[in-house]
Amino acid sequence: xxxSTPLGVLDLVPVSSGATAGEALRNSIDLAQRAERLGxxxxxxxxxxxxxxxxxxxxxxxxxxxxxxxxxxxxxxxAVQLGHRTALSTVEEFGLIDALHPGRVDLGLGRSGGRPPxxxxxxxxxxxxxxxxxxxxxxxxxxxxxxxxxLGSPRIALQRRLLQxxxxxxxxxxxxxxxILALLAxxxxxxxxxxxxxxxxxxxxxxxxxLGSSGGTSAEVAGxxxxxxxxxxxxxxxxxxxxxxxxxxxxxxxxxxxxxxxSVSADVVVAEDEATAHDIATGYGLWVRGIRTAEGAxxxxxxxxxxxxxxxxxxxxxxxxxxxxxxxxxxxxxADQLEQLQEATGADELLITTITHDHTARVRSxxxxxxxxxxx
Numbered sequence: 605x606x607x608s609t610p611l612g613v614l615d616l617v618p619v620s621s622g623a624t625a626g627e628a629l630r631n632s633i634d635l636a637q638r639a640e641r642l643g644x645x646x647x648x649x650x651x652x653x654x655x656x657x658x659x660x661x662x663x664x665x666x667x668x669x670x671x672x673x674x675x676x677x678x679x680x681x682x683a684v685q686l687g688h689r690t691a692l693s694t695v696e697e698f699g700l701i702d703a704l705h706p707g708r709v710d711l712g713l714g715r716s717g718g719r720p721p722x723x724x725x726x727x728x729x730x731x732x733x734x735x736x737x738x739x740x741x742x743x744x745x746x747x748x749x750x751x752x753x754x755l756g757s758p759r760i761a762l763q764r765r766l767l768q769x770x771x772x773x774x775x776x777x778x779x780x781x782x783x784i785l786a787l788l789a790x791x792x793x794x795x796x797x798x799x800x801x802x803x804x805x806x807x808x809x810x811x812x813x814x815l816g817s818s819g820g821t822s823a824e825v826a827g828x829x830x831x832x833x834x835x836x837x838x839x840x841x842x843x844x845x846x847x848x849x850x851x852x853x854x855x856x857x858x859x860x861x862x863x864x865x866x867s868v869s870a871d872v873v874v875a876e877d878e879a880t881a882h883d884i885a886t887g888y889g890l891w892v893r894g895i896r897t898a899e900g901a902x903x904x905x906x907x908x909x910x911x912x913x914x915x916x917x918x919x920x921x922x923x924x925x926x927x928x929x930x931x932x933x934x935x936x937x938x939a940d941q942l943e944q945l946q947e948a949t950g951a952d953e954l955l956i957t958t959i960t961h962d963h964t965a966r967v968r969s970x971x972x973x974x975x976x977x978x979x980x
Contacts, residue, residue, distance in 0.1 A: 610644075610952075611977055613644050613648065614648050616649075616660050616957065616959065617649065617650075617658060619657045619658065620906075621904060621905050621961065623903070631966075632670070636673065638970065639677060643974055643978070644974065646677065646678040646680060647674075647680075648681060648712060649663040649666045649679075651681065651684060651714075653767065654759060655894075657901040667679040667709070671705040678708050678709070680710025680711065681710070681713075683713050683815040684712065685715075686715065686777065686781075687767075691775070691780050692787060694713075695787040695802050698711045702808040710810065710811045710812075711810045711813065712813040712834065713781060713812065714815045714816075731849045731852075731853075739944075743944045743945055743947075743948040746842050746929060748843065753896075754895075757898030759898050759900060760898060777821060778824075781814070781831075788806065788807070788808055788812070812831050813826075813831065813832045813834055814826035816833065816836070816851070817840035818843045818850070819843070819846040823854060827850070827855040828854050831860075832867070833851045833865070833866050835848045835869070837868050837945060838869045839869070841925055841926070841929040848866050848949045865952050867951060867952065867955050870931055871930040871931065872931045872957070873885040873932045875972070881932050881933050881938075884960045885930065886907035887904050887910040888930060888959065889910070889915075890905055893923050897922065939973065939977060942954055942977075958970060
């Protein structure tokens, strides 16, 4: 793409209503092949569990399958949930993929599934002003959404129990990231002085990223270690400015990175005209409702199925921030909104996630956006 801000893809491997997980996986591999031809810079897979409508349960497995079907596009995790994994297993898995596809792999790390957050630390001041819910340039910054209901839900507790061995406790996140970096670099030493050298894994040519939704632990871990950082506007739009400003405030140069490097995610649906775009995006609110009620992401509904839902005021309030901050419309309108996002956050890259019931419409959305972005 000719634009100075590269675009990447974030794929949850969504399962459409009436479809199977196998069909969803085949669609994702097809989309990755098309994204490569369209000039997208990266293609990342998210990690989610116990969601009927999301088949991306293991980023490493899916990106290994996709790596064999593509040749140049960077592939990665957005993100590996370290809360139920070890540093060694993560390095070995991504080292395996890098061994066959060297120089194409991004290791994106997230805190999801780990220890429940403790008392919130003081955050660096947000440098970007927000006036009447808008950042400079007009980007919408909605009121903060509370995730307490989700974190305390029985389904999330069950997910944590099923993903961890009995009696296991998640490692401190910062320590775990340090262990991953040391194992990759070949400098790992245990407290007793014993070395560990994973093969494959040590020396793997992977880019390490930290994903975060606030200016807290994830932003600090990324900044103090001089790592690349992804802020999630599509998950927590209210805190995206806090996240990028916090990361930059914490940043210390590393051997790999002299200056902060940020990507920002956005939910996007593009079609030839506004009416078509809004029609194929109709199911999004109902899909987010499943996530926000802690029931889990449902199979993505058709526009007709979504319109049949009887919305309560509580339902609307539950999804309002996510629905209002989607970028839906014609190629030019959506590209304008993405430029607002880039301007407000100073993003070096943008990460696009698009979910529609119809795979053809999803592919078309990425195609139209790529063409418009190349013109700018």
